[in-house]
Amino acid sequence: MARRPPKAQIVREYYNGKVVIQVRDDGTVTEKNYNHVIQGLNGLYKNPKFPEMKDDAQDRMYRLAMDYYRYH
Structure with missing residues (x-):
């Protein structure tokens, strides 16, 4: 089977x-x-496949939240 x-x-x-x-x-x-997107990142943060994914998810959630609050 081809990858x-x-x-x-x-x-x-x-x-x-x-x-x-x-x-x-x-x-x-x-x-x-x-x-x-936030729900998906929250799920990734709570149950990461690799430990480094947890840090990445938290960073992405923070940046998106700052963008969101800039508009609201």
């Missing part, structure tokens, strides 16, 4: 006042609901 290529990593993530914009290293741009 899938690795998923493109998120290189930039920010809240624009309505949705979270995620830019991946392959150039694709995705718009996602703020609450869904």
